[in-house]
Amino acid sequence: MRLDRFLSETTDLTRSLAKKALHREEVRVDGEVVKNPATQVDASRRVTWNGEPLALVGLRYVMLHKPEGVECSARRGLYPLVRELVDLPHVERLQTVGRLDVDTTGLVLLTDDGQWSHRVTSPKRRCGKVYRVTLAEPLEGEALEAAVTQFAEGLWLDGEEKPTRPAELSMREPRVAELTLFEGKYHQVKRMFAAIGHHVAALHREAIGPLSLGELAPGEWRELSEAERAQF
Numbered sequence: 001m002r003l004d005r006f007l008s009e010t011t012d013l014t015r016s017l018a019k020k021a022l023h024r025e026e027v028r029v030d031g032e033v034v035k036n037p038a039t040q041v042d043a044s045r046r047v048t049w050n051g052e053p054l055a056l057v058g059l060r061y062v063m064l065h066k067p068e069g070v071e072c073s074a075r076r077g078l079y080p081l082v083r084e085l086v087d088l089p090h091v092e093r094l095q096t097v098g099r100l101d102v103d104t105t106g107l108v109l110l111t112d113d114g115q116w117s118h119r120v121t122s123p124k125r126r127c128g129k130v131y132r133v134t135l136a137e138p139l140e141g142e143a144l145e146a147a148v149t150q151f152a153e154g155l156w157l158d159g160e161e162k163p164t165r166p167a168e169l170s171m172r173e174p175r176v177a178e179l180t181l182f183e184g185k186y187h188q189v190k191r192m193f194a195a196i197g198h199h200v201a202a203l204h205r206e207a208i209g210p211l212s213l214g215e216l217a218p219g220e221w222r223e224l225s226e227a228e229r230a231q232f
């Protein structure tokens with residue numbers, strides 16, 4: 001790869017600032033000052049900037065237990081960002097795989113591998129996302145039977161061009177549902193329950209496909225093993 005690109009991938013420098021750093025003779029390759037941004041380098045070369053060794057970071061795959069009050073967004077708004085909880089180099093390159101609302105807790109995946117992210121979120125792959133849904137009011141009897149059928153057949157949500165894909169609903173307690181979705185529309189769980197006249201009081205994502213939170217406490221994260229990410 002070109003040296004200016006190597007610098008922009010391993011530091012906070014943009015390509016044009018990297019060229020300036022080269023011009024100021026701040027960069028050495030295998031101990032020699034190099035000024036040409038087109039110089040080809042790879043992982044076998046020792047590249048330093050102002051004496052600091054630089055190393056390319058590979059693709060990262062992270063699972064995190066999102067607490068309330070943290071946002072799955074690329075830019076900082078009112079709330080801290082989920083990726084700010086992750087202590088890895090260049091966290092700004094990590095994107096969340098789908099999103100949870102600020103007040104939703106639970107399993108979030110982050111990666112800088114766009115193709116993997118697409119594999120996890122594409123409805124065609126039928127990767128189930130399991131939610132624990134706490135309702136304001138109990139859902140029981142005939143209303144529950146009707147809801148199970150409606151969710152399984154698909155619901156028309158306001159503003160959508162297609163009905164929701166078949167989803168699986170069961171109750172763990174009269175006010176606590178388990179819902180498995182195979183897609184991810186905006187505020188989908190809350191809108192589906194609103195469509196059948198129920199308010200979601202609390203929402204927690206327990207699993208994405210074969211991955212569940214396990215022992216991870218709110219705010220904790222870990223990198224996925226090779227075997228875990230290969231499951232998608």
Ligand code: URA
Binds near residue numbers: 100101104186189
């Ligand atoms: N559906 C919602 O309504 N909110 C979430 O955070 C995730 C799914």
